[in-house]
Amino acid sequence: MSQTHLKPSASWEESRMNNILAPPSPNLARKLLATVPYRERLTACRLMEPVGVLQDSIRSLREAYLYLLPDARTLPAVHLPSLAEWVGEVLGDVELEEELQRIFCEAKSYVEACIHSCEQIEARILQARAVVGGVI
Amino acid sequence: MYGYAGKILHLDMSSRKSAVILTEHYRSWGGGHGMGSALFWDFCKDKTITDGRSPANVVCIMTSPLCGTIVPSAGGRCEVVGVGVGLHPVSWFTRSNFGGRFSTTLKYAGWDGIVVTGKADHPLWIDIRNDEVSFRDARSLWGKDTWTTQQEIWREVGAEQGTKKAWREIRKHFDEGQTADKPAVLAIGPAGESLSCHGCLIHDAGNGAGQGGFGAVWGAKNLKAISVTGTGLFSVADPAALLQARFATKEKYATHTENPDLRAWSFLAKPFRPVLFSAPPTKNRRPQACQGCITGCRARYGVGYGNESSCQETSWYLSHVRRVFKTPAEITEVNLKAADIVQKYGFNSYPVMAGLHWLEHLHEEGILGDGRAIPSSLPWEELGTLDFAEKFIHALATRTDIGADLADGWLQAALKWGREEDLRTGAMHFPYWGSPEHGYDPRAELEWGYGTIVGDRDLNSHCFNQIFWDVNIHFAFGMPMRLDAREMVETVAAKLSPYIKDRPEALDFGNANMYSEAVAQLVRWQLHYCRFWKQSALFCDLRWPNLYNSNTPDFSGATASADAGEQVFWNAVTGDRLSFEQGIELGRRIWNLDNAIWVLQGRHRDMVRFAPYIYENRFTKGEILPFYFWPCRDKDGTWRYADVMGRAIDFDKFEEWKTIFYRLEGWDTKTGWPLRNTLEKMELDHVADALEAVGKLGGKPHE
Numbered sequence: 148m149s150q151t152h153l154k155p156s157a158s159w160e161e162s163r164m165n166n167i168l169a170p171p172s173p174n175l176a177r178k179l180l181a182t183v184p185y186r187e188r189l190t191a192c193r194l195m196e197p198v199g200v201l202q203d204s205i206r207s208l209r210e211a212y213l214y215l216l217p218d219a220r221t222l223p224a225v226h227l228p229s230l231a232e233w234v235g236e237v238l239g240d241v242e243l244e245e246e247l248q249r250i251f252c253e254a255k256s257y258v259e260a261c262i263h264s265c266e267q268i269e270a271r272i273l274q275a276r277a278v279v280g281g282v283i
Numbered sequence: 284m285y286g287y288a289g290k291i292l293h294l295d296m297s298s299r300k301s302a303v304i305l306t307e308h309y310r311s312w313g314g315g316h317g318m319g320s321a322l323f324w325d326f327c328k329d330k331t332i333t334d335g336r337s338p339a340n341v342v343c344i345m346t347s348p349l350c351g352t353i354v355p356s357a358g359g360r361c362e363v364v365g366v367g368v369g370l371h372p373v374s375w376f377t378r379s380n381f382g383g384r385f386s387t388t389l390k391y392a393g394w395d396g397i398v399v400t401g402k403a404d405h406p407l408w409i410d411i412r413n414d415e416v417s418f419r420d421a422r423s424l425w426g427k428d429t430w431t432t433q434q435e436i437w438r439e440v441g442a443e444q445g446t447k448k449a450w451r452e453i454r455k456h457f458d459e460g461q462t463a464d465k466p467a468v469l470a471i472g473p474a475g476e477s478l479s480c481h482g483c484l485i486h487d488a489g490n491g492a493g494q495g496g497f498g499a500v501w502g503a504k505n506l507k508a509i510s511v512t513g514t515g516l517f518s519v520a521d522p523a524a525l526l527q528a529r530f531a532t533k534e535k536y537a538t539h540t541e542n543p544d545l546r547a548w549s550f551l552a553k554p555f556r557p558v559l560f561s562a563p564p565t566k567n568r569r570p571q572a573c574q575g576c577i578t579g580c581r582a583r584y585g586v587g588y589g590n591e592s593s594c595q596e597t598s599w600y601l602s603h604v605r606r607v608f609k610t611p612a613e614i615t616e617v618n619l620k621a622a623d624i625v626q627k628y629g630f631n632s633y634p635v636m637a638g639l640h641w642l643e644h645l646h647e648e649g650i651l652g653d654g655r656a657i658p659s660s661l662p663w664e665e666l667g668t669l670d671f672a673e674k675f676i677h678a679l680a681t682r683t684d685i686g687a688d689l690a691d692g693w694l695q696a697a698l699k700w701g702r703e704e705d706l707r708t709g710a711m712h713f714p715y716w717g718s719p720e721h722g723y724d725p726r727a728e729l730e731w732g733y734g735t736i737v738g739d740r741d742l743n744s745h746c747f748n749q750i751f752w753d754v755n756i757h758f759a760f761g762m763p764m765r766l767d768a769r770e771m772v773e774t775v776a777a778k779l780s781p782y783i784k785d786r787p788e789a790l791d792f793g794n795a796n797m798y799s800e801a802v803a804q805l806v807r808w809q810l811h812y813c814r815f816w817k818q819s820a821l822f823c824d825l826r827w828p829n830l831y832n833s834n835t836p837d838f839s840g841a842t843a844s845a846d847a848g849e850q851v852f853w854n855a856v857t858g859d860r861l862s863f864e865q866g867i868e869l870g871r872r873i874w875n876l877d878n879a880i881w882v883l884q885g886r887h888r889d890m891v892r893f894a895p896y897i898y899e900n901r902f903t904k905g906e907i908l909p910f911y912f913w914p915c916r917d918k919d920g921t922w923r924y925a926d927v928m929g930r931a932i933d934f935d936k937f938e939e940w941k942t943i944f945y946r947l948e949g950w951d952t953k954t955g956w957p958l959r960n961t962l963e964k965m966e967l968d969h970v971a972d973a974l975e976a977v978g979k980l981g982g983k984p985h986e
C-alpha cells in the first residue's frame with residue numbers, strides 16, 4: 148500500500164478544526180487510558196495482500212490508535228461503526244462515538260475514515276492525558 | 284520420457300532397503316500429487332488407517348516434469364502426500380507442498396519422487412547421491428533442530444560453507460559428476476520427532492511442508508532427514524517453445540519491471556518484495572525463491588534472522604508482538620525471530636495463529652493457567668514476548684504442558700477439555716476438519732469453504748481468492764475498480780473450461796445463488812484444476828492460475844492461453860499434446876482416486892459438515908473483517924460488487940448443494956461414495972473393485 152494514498156484530504160483538515168471535543172472528565176479520562184477486560188475487546192484484523200488476514204483484537208483506545216496508524220505494508224480491517232459503538236458503550240465516551248460515526252459517514256473511502264478516526268482518537272488520548280497524566 | 288528423470292525411489296524403512304520403480308508405470312498420472320496418490324494406492328496395504336503415524340502409512344515426496352526447468356513459478360515446488368495427522372474426526376489422506384531446490388536436486392539426481400514405507404527400528408537419515416542411496420544412522424541427529432540437522436548433514440556429505448570452495452566430486456569417478464551445491468536436505472525437528480500433529484518438514488532455512496502433519500509421519504517412521512545431491516540431466520522436449528512461452532509471460536503478462544503498475548490486478552509477476560507481514564528488518568537483503576520462480580516471495584537478510592520466512596510463519600505471533608513492543612524495528616525483530624523458532628522446531632504454525640487466540644481466550648476467562656481447569660505453567664502474562672514464543676513452541680513441539688493434549692489435534696484437545704461450546708460460539712475458529720479458518724470465512728468465500736469441506740484439509744488454493752484481494756483493497760482505498768463486476772466475472776468465466784466456460788453466474792456468491800449448480804461447478808473446476816495443474820504439474824499457488832490480468836489490453840490472464848498457458852509449458856517440457864481441459868480431466872481422475880481413499884478411510888456424506896458456528900451464527904461485520912466484497916447479481920441481473928457478510932450457511936440448503944455436487948461428480952448422492960460407472964470411465968476399474976470388495980461402492984444415483 149503506497150503511503151501516498153494515506154494523506155487526509157484538505158476538507159478533512161477544515162472539518163477537524165471544527166470538531167475539537169470538550170475535555171473528558173477525570174473519570175472518563177481514566178477509562179480512556181485504561182485497558183478493557185478481555186471479554187470487552189473489539190475484534191479486528193490486519194490485511195496484507197496477498198499474504199492473508201491476521202486475526203487480532205483491540206483492548207484500549209491506545210491500541211485502537213496504534214491499530215489505525217497508517218502502515219506502508221498492511222491495512223487495518225476494523226468495522227468502524229462497531230469501533231464507534233465500542234467507544235460509546237465500553238469506554239463510555241459518547242462524544243467521541245458520535246464524532247467517529249460522523250467521520251465514517253463523511254469519509255470518501257474506508258482508508259480515509261481510518262486515517263481520520265486515528266487522528267481523532269489521538270487527539271482524544273492527548274486530552275485524557277492532559278487531564279490525568281500518562282503517556283501515549 | 285521428456286521432463287522425467289525416469290525413476291522413482293522406494294525406501295523401505297523397515298528393511299533399510301531401497302528399490303527402483305520405473306516412472307513410466309505411473310506416467311499417466313502426470314507427476315506430483317497424481318503420481319503420489321497412485322503410488323499410495325499401490326503401496327499402502329491398509330487404506331483404512333485414520334492416523335498418519337501408523338506404520339502402514341505410505342508417504343510420497345513427488346516432483347513434476349516441470350521441476351528443474353524454467354517454467355515460471357513452477358520449477359521448484361514439491362508435493363507430499365500420505366495419510367495426515369491431527370485432523371478431525373479422521374486424519375484423511377492428504378497433501379502438503381513446499382518449495383526451494385529439493386525437487387530440482389532430486390530430479391538432477393535421477394529421481395522423479397520418493398516413496399517411503401515401513402518403520403525403522405531407530406532413527407535414520409537417507410543419503411542420496413545420484414544413484415547411490417544409503418540409510419544412515421540418525422541417532423546423533425535425533426533431538427536436533429532442522430537447521431542444525433541440515434548443517435551436520437552438509438558436513439557429513441562433505442559440503443563446505445559458502446561457494447568459494449572447490450567443486451566437489453560426488454562419486455569417485457570424475458565423469459559421474461561434480462557439484463558446488465550443498466545437498467538439498469528435507470528434515471524434521473523436535474515437533475516431528477515427538478509425533479506431534481504440529482510436526483512439519485523443513486528444507487533449507489524456511490521452505491516448509493506445513494499442513495498435514497507430515498513431520499509426525501516421518502517421526503513415526505524414524506525418518507529424520509533425506510539428503511540429495513544430484514549432478515545429472517533430464518531432457519526437455521522443445522526448449523525453443525519453452526523459452527518462447529517464458530518470454531511471452533515476461534513481455535505480455537508480467538508487470539513491467541522498469542515502469543511497474545504497482546496496483547496491477549494480477550498475481551503472476553509483480554516487482555519483487557518479500558511476502559511477510561512485518562516490515563523487512565533491513566535493506567541489506569537479497570531475494571530468495573524456489574528454483575525457476577518468476578517473482579520470488581522471500582528474502583535473506585544481512586541481520587541473520589528471518590531468512591526465507593514468509594506468509595504464515597511471519598504472522599502466527601505478530602498480533603501478540605504488536606501488543607508488547609512499540610517500535611517497528613522491535614516488532615519486526617521479535618516477529619521474525621518467532622518465525623525462526625517454528626522453522627527450527629520443524630513446527631507448522633498454521634493452526635497456532637487462530638489457536639493461540641483461543642488459548643488466550645481460555646486464559647483470560649480463567650480456564651487455562653496454573654492451578655486452573657486446564658493446567659498450564661506457561662507464562663501467559665508474557666504473551667507477545669520472544670521468551671513466551673520459545674516456551675510455547677517448545678511445549679507444543681515436545682508434548683509438554685498443554686502440548687501433550689494438543690499433540691493429537693486442536694479439536695481433539697477442545698473435546699478433551701470439554702470446550703465443545705467454543706465451536707458453537709465461534710470462539711474457536713476451526714470450521715472444517717479440525718482445521719482453522721484461513722481468514723476467508725466459508726460463509727462469505729464459498730469456493731474456499733465448500734472446496735475444503737468436500738476435500739481433506741484447509742484448501743489453501745487462491746485461484747478465485749485473488750478477486751477478494753483486488754476488489755476489497757481497491758474498495759478500502761476508494762480507488763476505481765480496474766474491472767467492474769460484470770467485466771470481472773465474464774473475463775474469469777472465459778477461462779473456466781470445461782465445466783462453466785462463459786457461465787459467469789458461477790461466480791455469483793450472493794444469497795440467491797450460493798447453493799446453486801453453477802457454484803458447485805465452480806468448486807469442481809477449482810478442485811480438479813488444482814489436483815492437476817497446481818498439485819501435480821506443480822504450478823505455484825501464489826502465481827497460478829492467472830484468470831485475469833490488467834497488464835493485457837483485454838484483461839485476459841495467462842491461464843489456458845495459447846502463448847503462455849499451463850498446457851503450453853507442459854507440452855514444451857514433456858512433448859505431450861495435452862490440452863488445458865485434458866489437464867483438468869486428469870485432475871478429476873486424481874480427485875476421484877483421492878475420494879476413493881477417503882471412502883476406504885471411512886468417509887460418508889454425513890461427515891462432510893462444518894463446525895456448528897458456521898450454520899448457527901451469522902458472519903457479522905467486525906467478526907474478523909469489516910466487509911467482504913464479491914461479484915453478485917442484483918434481482919434484475921445487474922452485476923455489482925456486494926458485501927457478502929451477514930449470513931450463515933443454511934444446513935438443509937447446504938445438504939442439497941452437496942447432493943448437486945455429488946451428482947455432478949458421478950458419486951452416490953446418499954453416501955458420497957463413487958459409482959462404478961464413474962470410476963470405469965476414468966480407467967479406475969481396480970479402484971471400483973477394491974471399494975466393492977468392502978461394500979463401499981456407491982449405488983445408483985439418488986434422484
Ligand code: SF4
Nearest residue numbers: 572573576579580823
Ligand atoms: S511465488 Fe514464492 S512460493 Fe511460489 S514459486 Fe515463487 S518463490 Fe516459490
